[in-house]
Amino acid sequence: MENAPDRAPRKAAVVFVFVTVALDMIALGVIAPVFVPLVEGFMHENIVAAAGVVGVFGTVFALMQFVWAPVMGVLSDRYGRRPIIVLSNLGMAVDYAVMALAPNLIWLLAGRVVSGITSANATAASAYIADVTPAEKRAGAFGMIGAAFGLGFVLGPAIGGLCGQVDPRLPFWVAGGLSLLNGIYGALVVPESLAPEHRAMRFLWSKANPVGALRLLQRHRELTSLGVLTFASNLAGIAMQSTWVLYVTARYGWGPGAIGVSLAFIGICSSAAQIGVIGRCVKRYGERNALLAGIGFGVLGLLIFGLAGNGWWFCVGIVPLCLWGLAPAAAQAMMSRRVSPREQGELQGAIGSIRGLSALFGPVLFTTAFAIGFAHAVPGLNWYVAAVCLCAAALPVLRAAPSHSDEHGSPEATDPSMTFVQEMEETVV
Numbered sequence: 001m002e003n004a005p006d007r008a009p010r011k012a013a014v015v016f017v018f019v020t021v022a023l024d025m026i027a028l029g030v031i032a033p034v035f036v037p038l039v040e041g042f043m044h045e046n047i048v049a050a051a052g053v054v055g056v057f058g059t060v061f062a063l064m065q066f067v068w069a070p071v072m073g074v075l076s077d078r079y080g081r082r083p084i085i086v087l088s089n090l091g092m093a094v095d096y097a098v099m100a101l102a103p104n105l106i107w108l109l110a111g112r113v114v115s116g117i118t119s120a121n122a123t124a125a126s127a128y129i130a131d132v133t134p135a136e137k138r139a140g141a142f143g144m145i146g147a148a149f150g151l152g153f154v155l156g157p158a159i160g161g162l163c164g165q166v167d168p169r170l171p172f173w174v175a176g177g178l179s180l181l182n183g184i185y186g187a188l189v190v191p192e193s194l195a196p197e198h199r200a201m202r203f204l205w206s207k208a209n210p211v212g213a214l215r216l217l218q219r220h221r222e223l224t225s226l227g228v229l230t231f232a233s234n235l236a237g238i239a240m241q242s243t244w245v246l247y248v249t250a251r252y253g254w255g256p257g258a259i260g261v262s263l264a265f266i267g268i269c270s271s272a273a274q275i276g277v278i279g280r281c282v283k284r285y286g287e288r289n290a291l292l293a294g295i296g297f298g299v300l301g302l303l304i305f306g307l308a309g310n311g312w313w314f315c316v317g318i319v320p321l322c323l324w325g326l327a328p329a330a331a332q333a334m335m336s337r338r339v340s341p342r343e344q345g346e347l348q349g350a351i352g353s354i355r356g357l358s359a360l361f362g363p364v365l366f367t368t369a370f371a372i373g374f375a376h377a378v379p380g381l382n383w384y385v386a387a388v389c390l391c392a393a394a395l396p397v398l399r400a401a402p403s404h405s406d407e408h409g410s411p412e413a414t415d416p417s418m419t420f421v422q423e424m425e426e427t428v429v
Helices: 004-042 047-078 081-101 105-132 135-166 170-189 210-218 220-254 255-275 278-285 287-307 311-316 318-338 341-375 383-401 420-428
Strands: none
Touching: 004 047, 004 081, 004 105, 004 135, 004 170, 047 081, 047 105, 047 210, 047 341, 081 105, 081 170, 105 135, 105 278, 105 341, 135 170, 135 255, 135 318, 210 220, 210 341, 220 255, 220 287, 220 311, 220 318, 220 383, 255 278, 255 311, 255 318, 278 287, 278 318, 287 311, 287 318, 287 383, 311 318, 318 341, 341 383, 383 420
């Protein structure tokens, strides 16, 4: 059995990774309620012009993630995970301060550019998880990161709304303060996860770019299939971000209060599913089966959204939709087992680029589907398009021959040390 001194640093690392991802989402969510009004102020209260500017800002943010996720990943392979995560947190703190003081749109745009770059630290955080978690436990660990996203999704807008009532720029200072505290915590407390002997020999720009990172997925047929699934699944998920408010407002007449409650409900359900279901499901049924089940639940939830004639039935669809999280967690775990320790950052960078790419195309696709659906008496077309994307995501996995570890439940870990998920559960308790 491990001794207490060994156990304490590992717990500190677990808390740090979880809090880092949660704070990233909280910080983004904190500014959500005030960002559009702030842009409107710069545009002399012209809501149409402000909407166009917000759309451009969203595209720039996604583009930065697409470009910089592989850079962060390859840097973490070369120099370790901790310095990349810490520096990104400190950079985010400075960035939010700049946006809080922004005197015009140019400064605010510069802030969004830096935010897109620094938020790519999720790449290094995911690689950290792969370093410290046994292969058979990684799906549950990646699910825990999904829970951190859900936590931020719930808490961020709530904190931002309360702070915005005091001062529209206060949420930026709050977000910056949270990032600064986490950066200091990481610098002073958290150990490095990647041993020097497992690090890449040198930093290569040929790998630290989206095209180079995606080449990693071409080296193995299964990685290619899982990469296609990741893109299609993330693309489908953009429907939630881009059309949720539009849809429930237009079809059910929900106001801001009902919308806020529905978003909080989906965040809570998603976090509960990520923490309580994914690890157990993968252990019992295997990663591949969990992945396919997650896609099935996602399709079911999206179809219920599209068919629901009233708000109550729409809320019923949230329950199966939250089990969709089985798919990305299992896919990420399967991908992480197919590369070496010194390629984990590169792999996570490729996954980050895929997500950024889906964020570039998704909003236009689903807002267009939403508009066409309501114009031609087919409300819910946006959800049906997302369901088709999910079904397409399953095809390459169904065609690929499963490995034994993908198909069957994972055995118990033989390492007596605590795993990421076990430590996180104990920490939360």
